[in-house]
Amino acid sequence: MPRHYAIVPAAGSGSRFGAEMPKQYLPLAGRPLIYHTLAALCRCPRIDRVWVVLSPDDGWWGDYDWRELGAKLETVFCGGATRAQSVANGLNAAQTAAADDDWMLVHDAARPCISQAMLAALCDELADDPVGGLLAVPVADTLKRADGEQRVAATEARDGLWQAQTPQMFRYGVLRRALAGQAGVTDEAGAIEALGLKPKLVRGDASNLKVTYPADLRLAELILQGKTEGESE
Numbered sequence: 220m221p222r223h224y225a226i227v228p229a230a231g232s233g234s235r236f237g238a239e240m241p242k243q244y245l246p247l248a249g250r251p252l253i254y255h256t257l258a259a260l261c262r263c264p265r266i267d268r269v270w271v272v273l274s275p276d277d278g279w280w281g282d283y284d285w286r287e288l289g290a291k292l293e294t295v296f297c298g299g300a301t302r303a304q305s306v307a308n309g310l311n312a313a314q315t316a317a318a319d320d321d322w323m324l325v326h327d328a329a330r331p332c333i334s335q336a337m338l339a340a341l342c343d344e345l346a347d348d349p350v351g352g353l354l355a356v357p358v359a360d361t362l363k364r365a366d367g368e369q370r371v372a373a374t375e376a377r378d379g380l381w382q383a384q385t386p387q388m389f390r391y392g393v394l395r396r397a398l399a400g401q402a403g404v405t406d407e408a409g410a411i412e413a414l415g416l417k418p419k420l421v422r423g424d425a426s427n428l429k430v431t432y433p434a435d436l437r438l439a440e441l442i443l444q445g446k447t448e449g450e451s452e
Contacts (some may be wrong), residue, residue, distance in 0.1 A: 255331035296300020319392025352419030
């Protein structure tokens, strides 16, 4: 029976955030942001191991105690210049454990609010899928295409458009093949699509936000606080 593994690429600098340290280490609800991300994956009973892929010159990881996350977590300092390269390097690091038919969930370090319900829904929905897929939400806002002067060039129809989230879940062997030579893709689904395959969209939730700008930190904290209060009731 195929096993489930997870990779969290965390070698980025978070330059859009404008902080003095990579955003994955910024404080969120009393912990580094990435702690909440890794804790959710390590708590998931479906996932057997979690690889966090860090930059070779990461200077922050060692400042924190990660032992509470347990034996599932494995740290590898093999991050690349792009997300795709970091994921590919992480897949290489996992080759002694993962078989080609095993499932690999790739999750953004900056999505700390992923819930156990969303992880279970993704695994259940894709259990027998021939391709794999990803969490996503239908686009709700009106989309405008801008010209070179930042004026509206066109209004885009949003029918059938979805906003991709993570985790994105594919077979280990297929994902390794898809990412080979695809350093420029922005997510794993794009690499899978380049093979001529069609990933399945599994409906996620807006609470699974990606922390990109400073205002997102406060929203993520409120979401995490709500989850904690719900679990304690």
